[in-house]
Amino acid sequence: MAATGKSALMVNIAVMEEKKQNKTQAIIEVIDSGPLKISGNIFLKDMQRGTEDFPKEVYLCRCGKSDNKPFCDGSHKKK
């Protein structure tokens, strides 16, 4: 039996719900000898500095030397 408009819609909604729950929200890239690049749907909470943000893309320091923590400032390249 063909689905009626309404039940087809219900199925659509169910599929959308499923996608909503399982879909990858962010891409995280560990750059070799560099920062952590994060892009997508992210909520950035800095417990140390008490800040919160929803940036689209961030580069986070992984070397511990940045003067602009938690962000990368290129210090990892300096010797």
Next chain:
Amino acid sequence: MERNDSKFTGGKRYKNNDITVYWKPSACVHASYCYRELIEVFDPSRRPWIDMNGSDTDKIIEIVNLCPTDALTWKWNDEARNDAVGNDQVNHIKFRRPDLMETKEIIEEAEPVSVKIMVDGPIVLKGNFSIAYSDISKDVQDGIISICRCGESDHQPFCDGRHRKIGFNG
């Protein structure tokens, strides 16, 4: 959250405080229920031809529902009400224009990946994400990963607790 109105092309939108009426002229077959029943709102000789202040919301909904095509459709502005609309509301977008029911906020509405900068500690990632490091790439669903921030972990790129031993401050 708002519906993905960007899918509505080739027509116009009219709003009052409660509802939005979509007008799609190409679908109109001039059955003329709208202006015969409620000229105060639907007046083809006026510009703009729909005046949402011409009557109350219930009456406008009633008349929009009389339209035999999807030339006139409507939705609640309070999005939470749209999913619950019953099928007696024949010209609600849920039944006439299900494409307009899709939300562009599916992604935004989904839980964002939590990126927590721990005090003098690692970056803690939580949620649904994909991660690439060295030559590895993997999808993580509803997972938690700690990434080293002090630069001294022996288990790079992950945290191994080393920041505590070296007295990392950052």
